[in-house]
Amino acid sequence: MIFIVVKFPVKSEYADEWLTYVDAFTTATRAEPGNLWFEWSRSIEEPDTYVLVEAFQNDAGAAHVNSDHFRAALERMRPLLRRTPDIVSTTIEDADGWSAMGELSID
DSSP, X not given: OEEEEEEEEBOHHHHTTHHHHTHHHHHHHHTSTTEEEEEEEEXXXXXXXXXXXXXXXXXXXXXXXXXXXXXXXXXXXXXXXXXXXXXXXXXXXXXXXXXXXXXGOOO
């Protein structure tokens, strides 16, 4: 599984409407074959920062970054950001989704 977390530092004047600006990108990515999840959150500590947690099957990453909607989203996002986003991207072997947290099991 390809697991990615990206922090998007949005310009203040666009922060409240960020999810509207990225809605088409979000919808298209979630519909991609091999997309496991694509979830946005807003930082509590930095309210002008959005965090994207996404995952793909191992063979789906290249199709995602080469898609028309990915390229269009980059151009749409560029003028709305304060700086280059921070990213963590890794492959997790033998994983295909979320696992239950063993340290906090709820019966």
